[in-house]
Amino acid sequence: MLKLERIVKDYDAGDIHVRALGGIDLHVTRGDYLAIMGPSGSGKSTLMHIMGCLDRPTSGSYLLNGRDVSRMNDAALARIRNREIGFVFQQFNLLPRETLQANVEVPLMYAGLGARQRHRMSADALRRMGILDRAHHRPSEVSGGQRQRAAIARALVNSPSLVLADEPTGNLDSRTGREILDILDSLNSEGVTVIVVTHDSEVGRRARRIINLKDGLIDSVEAAADEHH
Amino acid sequence: MNIIETVSLALRSLRSNNLRTFLSVLGVMVGVGAVISVISVGMSAQAEIARNISDLGTNIVSVLPNFRDSASQSRLLQMMNVGLGREMLEAVPALSSVSAVAQVEATLAVGGDTARATLMGVEPSYSKIIPTDTAFGRWLVIADLSVHSQVIVLSSSIASELFRGIDPVGKQVWVTAGERRRPFVVVGVTEAEEDEPASGAGRQAFIPVTTMVYRLLPARNVSMYLGQTRSASDTDAAVAQLRRFLSLKSVDPDAFEVSSQQALLDAMKKVTIIVTSMLTVIAGISLVVSGLGIMNTLLTAVAERTREIGVRKSLGARNDDIRAQFLVESVVLSSLGGMAGMALGYAGSMAVSKALNWPPAFNWLSVVTAMGFSTLIGLAFGVYPATRASSMDPVTALRCE
Structure with a gap:
């Protein structure tokens, strides 16, 4: 489903030339559960941005569901992000002025769905995350765990083929963090492809495979022997 | 969205x-x-x-002398008699009426009461050119002009100031203009105008223009002519014809300033x-x-x-x-x-x-x-x-x- 070949990403900041990714080859099949780990500066965020179609590689090819997205224009990438990818961020990144339900509706709005349909789908997603009773609250009025659940509801509402989670437990206490990881596990068991970027080994253990990055290259790949699988 | x-x-x-x-x-x-x-x-x-401006009428044409030096002034003043207005009316077919106008500031007195007024020496046609209706008595007539009769039409505010409710028609008013003092008989009172001041200057009284130049003013000339065209569309033609007539008459194309209210309005x-x-x-x-x-x-x-x-x-x-x-x-x-x-x-x-x-x-x-x-x-x-x-x-x- 994801096929990255010799992905290179260079940054030019004035005279300083930085190679963030030095040639990544990675295949991810549908329903896979991947953890991308590595110290900061290893290139894991850059890799996530490219896999999430927020950024384009300097060279190499990236096939997502059989389509080369590495050379697509901004509008086409926006469409891919909208239909194929659900993001879960460490900072939740909910819009502070909108209710949780309105937040969940944002991707549906950009997909061009009508109000009634958006309302139904967002309510379903909130119910699935167990926070339908918080639908009309603003993010500041609910707990961190509930915010992250709302963010996951938003990531799932368009039924994406890939969920990309960037340190999803980083801003949560350990108990709430485990709940969120449980949710990701259950999503994966329902067939959603999940890729988690983390430096937390406990988070990594949940995945089927751990990709260890170092200096922009894949250092090692371990198959996690986790009790969940 | x-x-x-x-x-x-x-x-x-x-x-x-x-x-x-x-x-x-x-x-x-x-x-x-x-x-x-x-x-x-x-x-x-x-x-x-x-x-x-349209209160004054858009089909009004005015003729004013254009004094440039004392020579032209005395020559023009000699020309500006009541008869020149009649000649204009004959020479310019677009005009329906003309009135010579002479104007002077005067004091009107009845017994011990006095009132300041702008004394207008006009011809009967004036009331058609600048709509002026009489509320009491009558307006000036041709006979007043031919015999230079000492008759006067007062504005309503002057009448009420000098006569305080008594019917002024037939009463005598002493008019002082410059050195001369003459008795006039009131023959009419004009209708009240909205914008007429209740007292002081700016109020008008009308006498025959001939009486004005022959009996009240030291000089014989009038100060301007007002003409009326048959319709507003004739105004431009009337102005052009008047200019031609006056430049021929005075052998000087710039002797007179001929203008229309329409031109002023524009x-x-x-x-x-x-x-x-x-x-x-x-x-x-x-x-x-x-x-x-x-x-x-x-x-x-x-x-x-x-x-x-x-x-x-x-x-x-x-x-x-x-x-x-x-x-x-x-x-x-x-x-x-x-x-x-x-x-x-x-x-x-x-x-x-x-x-x-x-x-x-x-x-x-x-x-x-x-x-x-x-x-x-x-x-x-x-x-x-x-x-x-x-x-x-x-x-x-x-x-x-």
Whole structure:
């Protein structure tokens, strides 16, 4: 489903030339559960941005569901992000002025769905995350765990083929963090492809495979022997 | 996203910083209000000028001497007798009537009471040219002129001041003009005019022009001629014919100044249009300045909401969606200001026309123009901030704290 070949990403900041990714080859099949780990500066965020179609590689090819997205224009990438990818961020990144339900509706709005349909789908997603009773609250009025659940509801509402989670437990206490990881596990068991970027080994253990990055290259790949699988 | 959703999103975003929104709306409001007031007051002034001039009649032609030196002055004054008016009427077919007019400031006395008045020596036709109706008694007649009779028609305010309710017709008035003092018999009183002062100068009394030049004034000449054309469309022809006649008669094309009320009206209108346009441009500058205020507000909003822009892009917003979001915000801001400014402009123009007693001329065209302009300004000054927002790199925007 994801096929990255010799992905290179260079940054030019004035005279300083930085190679963030030095040639990544990675295949991810549908329903896979991947953890991308590595110290900061290893290139894991850059890799996530490219896999999430927020950024384009300097060279190499990236096939997502059989389509080369590495050379697509901004509008086409926006469409891919909208239909194929659900993001879960460490900072939740909910819009502070909108209710949780309105937040969940944002991707549906950009997909061009009508109000009634958006309302139904967002309510379903909130119910699935167990926070339908918080639908009309603003993010500041609910707990961190509930915010992250709302963010996951938003990531799932368009039924994406890939969920990309960037340190999803980083801003949560350990108990709430485990709940969120449980949710990701259950999503994966329902067939959603999940890729988690983390430096937390406990988070990594949940995945089927751990990709260890170092200096922009894949250092090692371990198959996690986790009790969940 | 449909337009209603986009506008409601814009309103929610704008509400998140009420003071900033209020200030930029205020800027547009003042700009739009100024434009509407200026245009409306300008129209009002034009209407007022037109009203004043058309009170005098648009089919009136006036002939005034054009003194350039003492030689031409004495020559012209010799020409300017009552007979010259009759010659004009014969020579110029477009004219339906002509009156020679002589004018002097005089004191009118009855017993111990006196009143200042502008004494007008006129011909009977004068009342047709400058509509003058008599409320009591009669107006001047041809016979008054031929025998230079000492009869006078008073304005209603002079009559009431000198006679205090007694019917003045048939009573005697002593008229003093310069060195001469003569008794006159009141034959009529004109109808009250709205804009006639109740006392003091500016009030008129009418006597035969021949009596004026032969019995009251030291010189024999009149001061001007007023003519009336058969219709307003004849005015230009009458002016041209009069000029030709007078230049032949005086062997000097510039001896007389011939002008029509229509020409005066046109000239005054032109002047007000120029003044109004100038003021509109100045008011328009404030509208443009208010656009800068909007741009500033939006640039701040874009900077503050960089992360939101990143989040929206990660959720599938295209650059066009982001651009539209901020452009709509800008247009909503400027049209809110436009609507408030419309109310301000309406109030302003009404207040001005009321204070000056001018006809109200709240102009719907100015409303459409100002609203259109404010929307345009929202668009024009929103483009840069909106484009800046839309062209943000999603990764950088998401990283923004």
